[in-house]
Amino acid sequence: MASKLRDAPSDLMQKLQRDGVVRDGMTVMAGGFGLCGIPEQLIIALRDTGVKDLTVISNNCGVDDWGLGLLLATKQIKKMVSSYVGENDEFARQFLEGELEVEFNPQGTLAERIRAGGAGIPAFYTATGVGTQIADGKELREFDGRTYVMETWLKADLSIVKAHTADRAGNLVFSKTARNFNPMMAQAGGVTIAEVDEIVDTGALDPDCVHLSGAFVDHIVVTQSERRIEQRTVSAG
Numbered sequence: 001m002a003s004k005l006r007d008a009p010s011d012l013m014q015k016l017q018r019d020g021v022v023r024d025g026m027t028v029m030a031g032g033f034g035l036c037g038i039p040e041q042l043i044i045a046l047r048d049t050g051v052k053d054l055t056v057i058s059n060n061c062g063v064d065d066w067g068l069g070l071l072l073a074t075k076q077i078k079k080m081v082s083s084y085v086g087e088n089d090e091f092a093r094q095f096l097e098g099e100l101e102v103e104f105n106p107q108g109t110l111a112e113r114i115r116a117g118g119a120g121i122p123a124f125y126t127a128t129g130v131g132t133q134i135a136d137g138k139e140l141r142e143f144d145g146r147t148y149v150m151e152t153w154l155k156a157d158l159s160i161v162k163a164h165t166a167d168r169a170g171n172l173v174f175s176k177t178a179r180n181f182n183p184m185m186a187q188a189g190g191v192t193i194a195e196v197d198e199i200v201d202t203g204a205l206d207p208d209c210v211h212l213s214g215a216f217v218d219h220i221v222v223t224q225s226e227r228r229i230e231q232r233t234v235s236a237g
Helices: 009-018 040-049 069-073 089-096 107-119 182-187
Strands: 027-030 054-057 077-082 101-104 123-126 140-143 146-152 156-167 189-200 219-222
Touching (some): 009 219, 040 069, 040 156, 040 189, 069 089, 107 123, 107 146, 107 182, 156 182, 182 189
Parallel strands (some): 027 054, 054 077, 077 101, 189 219
Antiparallel strands (some): 123 146
């Protein structure tokens, strides 16, 4: 199998823009939880393309000066499909002033909608959100005497994810909690780019330790991560 290793994130993103993959109005999935496991250099490269009117599916939207917060600052995001967004003042400002459309999801529902998109399951039922605004306008059904709300899958034109190690065939290994939303988002993207810390030869990874098959990965970029800390807490003395 040919190597999926590509050049710098900016070079790859510009190539995909010329090919029409990266474009205005597309839907993007971005892995990570807080600042843990985010494809930080791919986000910068996406920002630098200048594409706009993006729908971004991500658990949260970074912070004001890092992660997806960079795309908010340039107003390239039209809509966020998210769960937790409490660490970003610019997000709150744009939402409250009507500049940003937001679709809130319970966190487990968001994860399952993404997983369903990757698995080819168009809809499923969950009890989470029944009796709340989450269920407004959605189909309700009873199973075994309990009411459930129907949720639909989530898919993306482009998924950008962060892994620790890749081989040249695109098989990925994630580091601890940085695994979070990344594997399922990789499966739900029409085109998936993995940003990794290191790359090894195909066959070097123990097959039993591979977290995601290279079948779901189209491109790999190797970067140096900054690994910023979202909330730093230290003892008083």
